[in-house]
Amino acid sequence: MKRIKIDRNRCIGCLTCTTACIVSHNCADNRSRITMSSSGRYAPIFCRHCDKPECVYTCMTGAMSKNQETGIVGYDKSRCASCFMCIMACPYGVLKADSENSKEIMKCDMCQHTESGRPQCVERCPMSAITLEEV
Known part of the structure:
Protein backbone atom coordinates (compact mmCIF):
# COMPACT_ATOMS: atom_id res chain seq x y z
CA MET A 1 0.00 0.00 0.00
CA LYS A 2 1.28 3.45 -0.87
CA ARG A 3 0.96 6.62 1.18
CA ILE A 4 1.91 10.23 0.65
CA LYS A 5 4.81 11.26 2.84
CA ILE A 6 6.35 14.65 3.41
CA ASP A 7 9.86 15.56 4.40
CA ARG A 8 9.18 18.72 6.42
CA ASN A 9 12.87 19.66 6.25
CA ARG A 10 12.60 19.95 2.45
CA CYS A 11 9.19 21.67 2.39
CA ILE A 12 9.51 25.43 1.83
CA GLY A 13 5.79 26.18 2.20
CA CYS A 14 5.38 27.28 -1.43
CA LEU A 15 1.84 25.82 -1.65
CA THR A 16 2.48 24.30 -5.09
CA CYS A 17 0.94 21.09 -3.75
CA THR A 18 -2.33 22.84 -2.97
CA THR A 19 -2.42 24.48 -6.39
CA ALA A 20 -1.78 21.12 -8.06
CA CYS A 21 -4.64 19.60 -6.05
CA ILE A 22 -7.02 22.42 -6.99
CA VAL A 23 -6.18 22.17 -10.69
CA SER A 24 -6.34 18.36 -10.68
CA HIS A 25 -9.84 18.38 -9.18
CA ASN A 26 -11.05 21.44 -11.11
CA CYS A 27 -12.19 23.18 -7.92
CA ALA A 28 -14.10 26.33 -8.81
CA ASP A 29 -13.82 27.72 -5.27
CA ASN A 30 -10.03 27.20 -5.11
CA ARG A 31 -10.29 24.76 -2.20
CA SER A 32 -7.68 22.08 -1.90
CA ARG A 33 -8.10 18.65 -0.40
CA ILE A 34 -4.80 19.27 1.39
CA THR A 35 -4.93 20.69 4.91
CA MET A 36 -2.16 23.09 5.88
CA SER A 37 -0.48 23.09 9.26
CA SER A 38 -0.11 26.58 10.63
CA SER A 39 2.01 25.66 13.62
CA GLY A 40 5.37 27.26 13.03
CA ARG A 41 5.46 27.26 9.24
CA TYR A 42 3.08 26.15 6.52
CA ALA A 43 3.35 22.49 5.64
CA PRO A 44 0.77 20.16 4.13
CA ILE A 45 -1.05 17.47 6.11
CA PHE A 46 -2.39 14.62 4.00
CA CYS A 47 -5.03 11.96 4.50
CA ARG A 48 -3.16 9.00 5.95
CA HIS A 49 -5.52 6.41 4.43
CA CYS A 50 -5.29 4.75 7.83
CA ASP A 51 -5.11 1.00 8.35
CA LYS A 52 -8.10 1.27 10.66
CA PRO A 53 -9.75 4.54 9.55
CA SER A 65 -14.89 2.98 2.73
CA LYS A 66 -11.43 1.46 2.58
CA ASN A 67 -10.33 -0.37 -0.53
CA GLN A 68 -8.43 -3.35 0.86
CA GLU A 69 -6.56 -3.84 -2.41
CA THR A 70 -5.17 -0.31 -2.82
CA GLY A 71 -5.40 0.82 0.81
CA ILE A 72 -7.14 4.04 -0.27
CA VAL A 73 -9.95 5.40 1.87
CA GLY A 74 -12.59 6.51 -0.58
CA TYR A 75 -15.68 8.67 -0.43
CA ASP A 76 -18.95 8.03 -2.30
CA LYS A 77 -20.94 11.27 -2.25
CA SER A 78 -24.08 9.49 -3.48
CA ARG A 79 -24.22 7.54 -0.19
CA CYS A 80 -23.35 10.47 2.09
CA ALA A 81 -25.93 11.60 4.68
CA SER A 82 -24.01 14.83 5.38
CA CYS A 83 -23.78 14.05 9.10
CA PHE A 84 -20.04 14.97 9.12
CA MET A 85 -19.22 12.23 11.64
CA CYS A 86 -16.20 11.39 9.49
CA ILE A 87 -14.89 14.94 9.86
CA MET A 88 -15.28 14.77 13.61
CA ALA A 89 -13.71 11.31 13.82
CA CYS A 90 -10.58 11.99 11.76
CA PRO A 91 -7.66 12.15 14.22
CA TYR A 92 -5.59 14.19 11.74
CA GLY A 93 -8.24 16.81 10.91
CA VAL A 94 -7.82 16.37 7.16
CA LEU A 95 -11.46 15.87 6.17
CA LYS A 96 -13.52 18.98 5.50
CA ALA A 97 -16.89 20.03 4.13
CA ASP A 98 -16.85 21.20 0.52
CA SER A 99 -17.70 24.92 0.59
CA GLU A 100 -19.18 24.76 -2.93
CA ASN A 101 -21.57 21.96 -1.98
CA SER A 102 -21.79 22.01 1.80
CA LYS A 103 -23.33 18.53 1.88
CA GLU A 104 -20.21 16.83 0.52
CA ILE A 105 -16.84 15.95 2.02
CA MET A 106 -13.49 16.89 0.52
CA LYS A 107 -10.71 14.37 1.03
CA CYS A 108 -7.63 13.11 -0.73
CA ASP A 109 -8.43 10.50 -3.37
CA MET A 110 -4.78 10.02 -4.38
CA CYS A 111 -5.68 11.57 -7.79
CA GLN A 112 -6.80 8.23 -9.16
CA HIS A 113 -8.71 10.14 -11.87
CA THR A 114 -5.54 11.54 -13.48
CA GLU A 115 -3.74 10.05 -16.47
CA SER A 116 -0.69 9.17 -14.39
CA GLY A 117 -2.82 7.84 -11.53
CA ARG A 118 -0.35 9.51 -9.17
CA PRO A 119 -1.12 12.27 -6.69
CA GLN A 120 -0.50 15.62 -8.34
CA CYS A 121 0.95 17.08 -5.13
CA VAL A 122 3.72 14.46 -5.45
CA GLU A 123 4.19 15.09 -9.18
CA ARG A 124 4.39 18.88 -8.83
CA CYS A 125 6.38 19.48 -5.63
CA PRO A 126 9.42 21.52 -6.76
CA MET A 127 11.48 20.49 -3.73
CA SER A 128 10.61 16.76 -3.93
CA ALA A 129 9.48 17.09 -0.33
CA ILE A 130 6.31 15.12 -1.06
CA THR A 131 6.76 11.50 -2.08
CA LEU A 132 4.65 8.42 -2.59
CA GLU A 133 6.08 5.52 -0.61
CA GLU A 134 5.23 1.91 -0.01
CA VAL A 135 4.35 1.23 3.63
Whole structure:
Protein backbone atom coordinates (compact mmCIF):
# COMPACT_ATOMS: atom_id res chain seq x y z
CA MET A 1 0.00 0.00 0.00
CA LYS A 2 1.28 3.45 -0.87
CA ARG A 3 0.96 6.62 1.18
CA ILE A 4 1.91 10.23 0.65
CA LYS A 5 4.81 11.26 2.84
CA ILE A 6 6.35 14.65 3.41
CA ASP A 7 9.86 15.56 4.40
CA ARG A 8 9.18 18.72 6.42
CA ASN A 9 12.87 19.66 6.25
CA ARG A 10 12.60 19.95 2.45
CA CYS A 11 9.19 21.67 2.39
CA ILE A 12 9.51 25.43 1.83
CA GLY A 13 5.79 26.18 2.20
CA CYS A 14 5.38 27.28 -1.43
CA LEU A 15 1.84 25.82 -1.65
CA THR A 16 2.48 24.30 -5.09
CA CYS A 17 0.94 21.09 -3.75
CA THR A 18 -2.33 22.84 -2.97
CA THR A 19 -2.42 24.48 -6.39
CA ALA A 20 -1.78 21.12 -8.06
CA CYS A 21 -4.64 19.60 -6.05
CA ILE A 22 -7.02 22.42 -6.99
CA VAL A 23 -6.18 22.17 -10.69
CA SER A 24 -6.34 18.36 -10.68
CA HIS A 25 -9.84 18.38 -9.18
CA ASN A 26 -11.05 21.44 -11.11
CA CYS A 27 -12.19 23.18 -7.92
CA ALA A 28 -14.10 26.33 -8.81
CA ASP A 29 -13.82 27.72 -5.27
CA ASN A 30 -10.03 27.20 -5.11
CA ARG A 31 -10.29 24.76 -2.20
CA SER A 32 -7.68 22.08 -1.90
CA ARG A 33 -8.10 18.65 -0.40
CA ILE A 34 -4.80 19.27 1.39
CA THR A 35 -4.93 20.69 4.91
CA MET A 36 -2.16 23.09 5.88
CA SER A 37 -0.48 23.09 9.26
CA SER A 38 -0.11 26.58 10.63
CA SER A 39 2.01 25.66 13.62
CA GLY A 40 5.37 27.26 13.03
CA ARG A 41 5.46 27.26 9.24
CA TYR A 42 3.08 26.15 6.52
CA ALA A 43 3.35 22.49 5.64
CA PRO A 44 0.77 20.16 4.13
CA ILE A 45 -1.05 17.47 6.11
CA PHE A 46 -2.39 14.62 4.00
CA CYS A 47 -5.03 11.96 4.50
CA ARG A 48 -3.16 9.00 5.95
CA HIS A 49 -5.52 6.41 4.43
CA CYS A 50 -5.29 4.75 7.83
CA ASP A 51 -5.11 1.00 8.35
CA LYS A 52 -8.10 1.27 10.66
CA PRO A 53 -9.75 4.54 9.55
CA GLU A 54 -12.02 6.15 12.12
CA CYS A 55 -13.84 8.01 9.34
CA VAL A 56 -14.93 4.67 7.86
CA TYR A 57 -15.98 3.21 11.22
CA THR A 58 -18.13 6.22 12.11
CA CYS A 59 -19.81 6.49 8.69
CA MET A 60 -23.32 5.13 9.13
CA THR A 61 -24.15 5.00 5.41
CA GLY A 62 -21.01 3.43 3.96
CA ALA A 63 -20.07 6.59 2.06
CA MET A 64 -16.57 6.28 3.49
CA SER A 65 -14.89 2.98 2.73
CA LYS A 66 -11.43 1.46 2.58
CA ASN A 67 -10.33 -0.37 -0.53
CA GLN A 68 -8.43 -3.35 0.86
CA GLU A 69 -6.56 -3.84 -2.41
CA THR A 70 -5.17 -0.31 -2.82
CA GLY A 71 -5.40 0.82 0.81
CA ILE A 72 -7.14 4.04 -0.27
CA VAL A 73 -9.95 5.40 1.87
CA GLY A 74 -12.59 6.51 -0.58
CA TYR A 75 -15.68 8.67 -0.43
CA ASP A 76 -18.95 8.03 -2.30
CA LYS A 77 -20.94 11.27 -2.25
CA SER A 78 -24.08 9.49 -3.48
CA ARG A 79 -24.22 7.54 -0.19
CA CYS A 80 -23.35 10.47 2.09
CA ALA A 81 -25.93 11.60 4.68
CA SER A 82 -24.01 14.83 5.38
CA CYS A 83 -23.78 14.05 9.10
CA PHE A 84 -20.04 14.97 9.12
CA MET A 85 -19.22 12.23 11.64
CA CYS A 86 -16.20 11.39 9.49
CA ILE A 87 -14.89 14.94 9.86
CA MET A 88 -15.28 14.77 13.61
CA ALA A 89 -13.71 11.31 13.82
CA CYS A 90 -10.58 11.99 11.76
CA PRO A 91 -7.66 12.15 14.22
CA TYR A 92 -5.59 14.19 11.74
CA GLY A 93 -8.24 16.81 10.91
CA VAL A 94 -7.82 16.37 7.16
CA LEU A 95 -11.46 15.87 6.17
CA LYS A 96 -13.52 18.98 5.50
CA ALA A 97 -16.89 20.03 4.13
CA ASP A 98 -16.85 21.20 0.52
CA SER A 99 -17.70 24.92 0.59
CA GLU A 100 -19.18 24.76 -2.93
CA ASN A 101 -21.57 21.96 -1.98
CA SER A 102 -21.79 22.01 1.80
CA LYS A 103 -23.33 18.53 1.88
CA GLU A 104 -20.21 16.83 0.52
CA ILE A 105 -16.84 15.95 2.02
CA MET A 106 -13.49 16.89 0.52
CA LYS A 107 -10.71 14.37 1.03
CA CYS A 108 -7.63 13.11 -0.73
CA ASP A 109 -8.43 10.50 -3.37
CA MET A 110 -4.78 10.02 -4.38
CA CYS A 111 -5.68 11.57 -7.79
CA GLN A 112 -6.80 8.23 -9.16
CA HIS A 113 -8.71 10.14 -11.87
CA THR A 114 -5.54 11.54 -13.48
CA GLU A 115 -3.74 10.05 -16.47
CA SER A 116 -0.69 9.17 -14.39
CA GLY A 117 -2.82 7.84 -11.53
CA ARG A 118 -0.35 9.51 -9.17
CA PRO A 119 -1.12 12.27 -6.69
CA GLN A 120 -0.50 15.62 -8.34
CA CYS A 121 0.95 17.08 -5.13
CA VAL A 122 3.72 14.46 -5.45
CA GLU A 123 4.19 15.09 -9.18
CA ARG A 124 4.39 18.88 -8.83
CA CYS A 125 6.38 19.48 -5.63
CA PRO A 126 9.42 21.52 -6.76
CA MET A 127 11.48 20.49 -3.73
CA SER A 128 10.61 16.76 -3.93
CA ALA A 129 9.48 17.09 -0.33
CA ILE A 130 6.31 15.12 -1.06
CA THR A 131 6.76 11.50 -2.08
CA LEU A 132 4.65 8.42 -2.59
CA GLU A 133 6.08 5.52 -0.61
CA GLU A 134 5.23 1.91 -0.01
CA VAL A 135 4.35 1.23 3.63
